[in-house]
Structure formats: C-alpha cells, structure tokens
Amino acid sequence: MNRTAVVAGPTGLVGAQLLQRLLHDPAYREVRALTRRPLGVRHDRLRELHTDYAQLDLLGDALAVDDVFCCLGTTMAVAGSRAAFEDVDYRMVVDLARVARHAGAQQFLVVSAVGASRHALAFYSRVKGRMEAAVSQLDYAAVHILRPSLLLGERAQSRPAEDLAQRLAPAIAPLLRGPLRRYRPVRGADVAEAMLRLALRGEPGVHVHHLPLRDGG
Structure with missing residues (x-):
C-alpha cells in the first residue's frame, strides 16, 4: 500500500465511481481529489485539494503522485458554447497533465471519447483528439487514453439528450458487433474499473483503449 493518486472530476459519473474504488484498493495509501467544493466524503486516505483549475501551479508537490486520473468532461449543451466546452475538455485537462508531470507525477489516465481525432468533422471529437495528442x-x-462511447449511469446533473439515449441503449447495443462494438454504451462504473486496472498494470508508453477492455488492453 504505497501508491498515491490524484482524481480530477471526482463528482462526475466516472470520477465518483473511481474515487470509491481507489479509496478501498489496498494498493493506494492516499487519494487526492481535485474539487471546487467539499465532497462530503470521509475517509482516512482521502485528501481534498480545492481548485478551480485556473491556478493549478499553486498546488505544487500535491500533484507529485504515482497516478493522475482525469475524469473531466462536459457536453456542448451543458457548456453552452464552443469556447466553454474547449476550456473544460482541452485546457483544463492539458493544464492538469502538464502541471502534474512537472511536479513529478508518473502516469496519466484520461477519459476521452470514441471517435476522437484531430481530423474529425465534429468539433467535439476534434477537441478530444487535440487533447489526446x-x-x-x-x-x-x-x-x-480511454475512449468510451455513451456512458450509462445516474448523473448528479441532468442531461436530457443523454437520458434519452440511455433509455434506447439496451435495444441498440446488441446490433453493434465486430468493429462497431466500440460504439456500444458502457457503464460509468466499468470505465472506472478499467482505469484502475490499467493504472496497476504498470505498462509504459502511450496507449489508447476502447471499452470493454480486452485481456490485453
């Protein structure tokens, strides 16, 4: 029990699930959660780091951890504009990765999205692709880099379009086979579990993963 971790986005669909897994995994002695407001979670291994992501440099050595788990993300509808979306899904993610690496973090795991590419037609996918690069x-x-499709699970914040998609998912998923399998909806809990598994593998290099994970990644 000697690993340390930082979780960005600990109140989101994936982040909340991941935080609980990390706090109960014997491999981790301390988990630091980046949050704008108190989480209301009590645990001996939990340390809250309050930030609005505008001055991450001020956190200094608090970001010097083994594993950085980035679960930040929004949608165009929630963000309200392209600029606001890019601020969350690109600027905040890349700033965190840069500052944490400068502090001494060793491993970075991030939730992206299926279809992410700098050359995609969709703005959403292009931003995700630029972030990955x-x-x-x-x-x-x-x-x-984990590229899930539609995330299933209860969110604290309502997203009407995603709520409708979740209701349709059970009928659509069986039709997505072969190369289309990566577009199947996936539970937020399964993404969190995949992030933890990948972190503990200790496999060096840059890797892109579609879900569900296969035995080899």
Whole structure:
C-alpha cells in the first residue's frame, strides 16, 4: 500500500465511481481529489485539494503522485458554447497533465471519447483528439487514453439528450458487433474499473483503449 493518486472530476459519473474504488484498493495509501467544493466524503486516505483549475501551479508537490486520473468532461449543451466546452475538455485537462508531470507525477489516465481525432468533422471529437495528442507528448512513463462511447449511469446533473439515449441503449447495443462494438454504451462504473486496472498494470508508453477492455488492453 504505497501508491498515491490524484482524481480530477471526482463528482462526475466516472470520477465518483473511481474515487470509491481507489479509496478501498489496498494498493493506494492516499487519494487526492481535485474539487471546487467539499465532497462530503470521509475517509482516512482521502485528501481534498480545492481548485478551480485556473491556478493549478499553486498546488505544487500535491500533484507529485504515482497516478493522475482525469475524469473531466462536459457536453456542448451543458457548456453552452464552443469556447466553454474547449476550456473544460482541452485546457483544463492539458493544464492538469502538464502541471502534474512537472511536479513529478508518473502516469496519466484520461477519459476521452470514441471517435476522437484531430481530423474529425465534429468539433467535439476534434477537441478530444487535440487533447489526446497534447497529453501524449508529455514525458510521462505511461499515458492511458480511454475512449468510451455513451456512458450509462445516474448523473448528479441532468442531461436530457443523454437520458434519452440511455433509455434506447439496451435495444441498440446488441446490433453493434465486430468493429462497431466500440460504439456500444458502457457503464460509468466499468470505465472506472478499467482505469484502475490499467493504472496497476504498470505498462509504459502511450496507449489508447476502447471499452470493454480486452485481456490485453
């Protein structure tokens, strides 16, 4: 029990599930949660780091951990504009990766999205692709990029379009086979579990993963 971790986005669909897994995994002695407000969670291994992501440099050595888990993300509808969306899904993610690596973090794991590409037609996918390229260029011992499709699970914040998609998912998922399997909806809990599994593998290099994970990644 000697690993340390930082979780960005600990109140989101994936982040909340991941935080609980990390706090109960014997491999981790301390888990630091980046949050704008108190989480209301009590645990001997939990340390809250309050930040609005505008001055991450002020956190200093608090970001010097073994594993950085980034679960930040929004949607165009929630963000309200392209600029606001890009601020969360690109600027905040890349700033965290850069500052944490400078502090001494060794491994960066981030939730992206299926179809992410700098050359995609969709703005959403292009931003995700640019983020992936930026974090991959930092000199981490390992970078793991997870590309889930539609995330299933209860969110604290209502997203009407995603709520409708979740209701339709059980009928659509069986039709997505072969190369289309990666577009199947996936539970937020399964993404959290995949992030933890990948972190503990200790596999160096830059890796892109579609879900569900296969035995080899």
